[in-house]
Amino acid sequence: MLEKKVCMFGDYGVGKRSLTSRFEDPYAGENYLGSISVRICKRMFEVDGRSFKMMVWDITDDDRFPTMTTLLRGMHGYLLVADGTRPATLERVRVIFERIWSLETFRKIPFLLLLNKCDLTAEWKIEDSFLRMLANKAWPVEVVSAKENKGVDEAFLRLAREMLASDNPAK
Numbered sequence: 001m002l003e004k005k006v007c008m009f010g011d012y013g014v015g016k017r018s019l020t021s022r023f024e025d026p027y028a029g030e031n032y033l034g035s036i037s038v039r040i041c042k043r044m045f046e047v048d049g050r051s052f053k054m055m056v057w058d059i060t061d062d063d064r065f066p067t068m069t070t071l072l073r074g075m076h077g078y079l080l081v082a083d084g085t086r087p088a089t090l091e092r093v094r095v096i097f098e099r100i101w102s103l104e105t106f107r108k109i110p111f112l113l114l115l116n117k118c119d120l121t122a123e124w125k126i127e128d129s130f131l132r133m134l135a136n137k138a139w140p141v142e143v144v145s146a147k148e149n150k151g152v153d154e155a156f157l158r159l160a161r162e163m164l165a166s167d168n169p170a171k
Contacts, residue, residue, distance in 0.1 A: 001051075001052070001053055002050070002051070002052035002053070003052060003053045003054075003055060004052055004053070004054050004055070004076040004077065004160070004163050004164075005055050005057065005074050005075050005076050006054060006055065006056045006057065006075070006076065006077045006078060006079060006159065006163075007056075007057045007059055007071065007072060007075050007077075007078040007079070008020065008056055008057065008058045008059060008078065008079040008081060009059055009061070009078065009079070009080055009081065009093065009096045010061065010079075010080060010081030010082060010089065010092065010093055010096075011061050011082070011083070011086075011088070011089040011092040011093075012061055013083065013086075014081045014082055014083040014086075014089050014116055015081060015083065015116040015117060015146045015147075016058050016081050017039070017058060018116075018146035018147065019058075019079075019081065019114065019116065019144070019146045019152060020039060020041045020056055020058045021041075021146075022146050022149050022152045022153075023041055023043060023056055023152065023156055024041040024042070024043060038057050038058065038059050038060070038071065039057075039058040040055055040056070040057050040058075041055070041056045041058070042054070042055050042056075043056075043156075045156075045157070045160050047157065047160045047161055047164055048161070048164070050164060052160075052164075054156070054160060056079075057071065059071055061092070068099075069103065072100070072103075072106060075106070075109060076109065076110075076163045076166075076167075077109055077110045077111060077112075077159050077160075077162065077163040078100070078109060078110075078111045078112075079111065079112050079113075079114055079155075079159065080093035080096060080097060080111060080112070080113045080114070081093070081113075081114045081116055082113065082114070082115055082116065082126075083115075083116055083117050084115045084116065084117050084118060084120065084121065084123075084124040084125070084126050084143070085117055085120050085123045085124055085125060086125065087125045087126055090126065090130075093113060097111070108166060109166070110140075110159060110162035110163050110165075110166055111140070111159075112140045112141075112142060112155060112158060112159045112162075113134065113139055113140065113141045113142070114141075114142050114144050114155055115131075115141060115142070115143045115144065116144055116145065116146055117145060117146075117147070118143045118144060118145045118150060118151070119145040119147050119148045119150070140158070140162075142154065142155040142158065
């Protein structure tokens, strides 16, 4: 059985646990607890006629980068999660991205930025111009709502397709 490891990173409270709960069970309720260290969720996918198991590692935000690099081993893709109502969370994923990018092994690994909480767009503090700037830098972005389960499956499928296309796990 083909397995793909995906790591998920982001600041506290951006909705990583909610996203992994939706990933595991699209009909899950809203009773989530915060993660401590790593939570691993699995789900079967079929993309373009290929079946595989995606394992999502929800990694607690931590500044101990040497510890984090150990968790990256074998990663086929990663998700950066930010909260559209809190611009500081975008800065945090930028820092995480730069740390991952600094390790040459991980530069060809597909990633996706999930801007969570689109159900609260009236409260968003992120400007469309900023999203265009990310697109100009070739950052793939999906706007999602874990709470309302909007765009979550589509985001995971998008990353799945990109991982299958590249098929290069990090060592």
